Amino acid sequence: xxxxxxxxxxxxxxxxxSGIVDWKDLVRTVRQFHFGRNSNREDxxxxxxxxxxxxxxxxxxxxxxxxxxxxxxxxxxxxxxxxNSINTPIIRKVLEKIDLSYIPEVHCYLKxxxxxxxxxxxxxxxxxxxxxxxEEFAIEKEVVVSKKIDLHKNFIKNWIETEQISxxxxxxxxxxxxxxxxxxxx
Numbered sequence: 307x308x309x310x311x312x313x314x315x316x317x318x319x320x321x322x323x324s325g326i327v328d329w330k331d332l333v334r335t336v337r338q339f340h341f342g343r344n345s346n347r348e349d350x351x352x353x354x355x356x357x358x359x360x361x362x363x364x365x366x367x368x369x370x371x372x373x374x375x376x377x378x379x380x381x382x383x384x385x386x387x388x389x390n391s392i393n394t395p396i397i398r399k400v401l402e403k404i405d406l407s408y409i410p411e412v413h414c415y416l417k418x419x420x421x422x423x424x425x426x427x428x429x430x431x432x433x434x435x436x437x438x439x440x441e442e443f444a445i446e447k448e449v450v451v452s453k454k455i456d457l458h459k460n461f462i463k464n465w466i467e468t469e470q471i472s473x474x475x476x477x478x479x480x481x482x483x484x485x486x487x488x489x490x491x492x
Contacts, residue, residue, distance in 0.1 A: 313374040317351055321371070332371060336364050337425045342490045347451045361414040361426045362454055366447040368416060368425060381417040384454060385435070385442040386410055386461055389485065393435040397485040404473065404481050410440065410465050411482065412458040414450060 309329035311318050326332050340358040353359035353367035365382055372380040389411035391398035401407065415424040415432060422432035441461075445453060462482075463475050471478070 309375070309377055311371070311375055313371075313376070315374045317354065318371065318374050321354065329372070329375075329377065333368065333423065333425050336368060337428050337430065339364065340490075341427050350447065361424075362450050364425055365414045365416050366450050369447045379419045381444050382447050382450060383415055383417050383422075383442060384445050384450070384457070385413050385415070385439045386458070387413060387435045387440060388438040389435075390438065393438055394485070394489070396488045400481055400484045400488065404477075406471070406473075406481075408438070409478060409482050409485065410458070410461055411485075412454050412461070414445075414454070417444075 311322050311327055311329065311332065313319075321332060326335055336353065336359070339353065341360065342358040343360055344352040344356055344358065344363050346352060347363065350359075350363055350367040350370050353363050359367060369380060369382045387393070387410070388408035389397065390408040391401055394411075397409075401409070413424075413426075413435065415422055415426075417423070422436075424430040424432045459475065459479065462478050465471065466473070466475060466478065473481070
């Protein structure tokens with residue numbers, strides 16, 4: 307089904323004026339935007355104006371546009387998965403340095419009519435990490451940034467205890483930040 311961008315709001319109007327008139331083209335365009343944090347992580351419209359975003363901001367932005375255009379069955383989701391050198395090859399050196407096979411990572415994506423869509427970048431494919439998912443659930447875009455961080459840190463804290471990891475939460479978080487930087491530079 308073709309989903310045309312027909313909203314009369316300022317954001318949709320700006321998108322349409324740029325030549326993007328349907329959902330498929332918008333998703334393709336967002337996938338091409340650089341991976342990186344926006345100047346204000348709470349303002350998802352910055353994905354459009356800054357032409358960049360993370361998995362959270364890009365998918366929350368798409369969810370916002372879907373809502374503004376009355377698209378149904380578009381759900382913002384979070385998965386906690388085992389980020390490893392197979393599903394994320396660019397982090398191999400970080401994992402080798404800390405002697406871990408994976409770091410739990412929280413990733414956002416959309417479910418549209420029950421089908422997963424990962425628009426993080428051109429190579430993003432839900433199937434690349436689907437087998438490594440530990441937990442997944444829907445989340446509201448308004449709380450994705452604040453809840454994602456708390457959820458992630460709590461999960462890592464429990465993982466460290468359960469798996470008897472020899473690194474602290476702050477160390478694992480720093481290693482994770484190194485992984486994110488590697489992804490941003492790609």
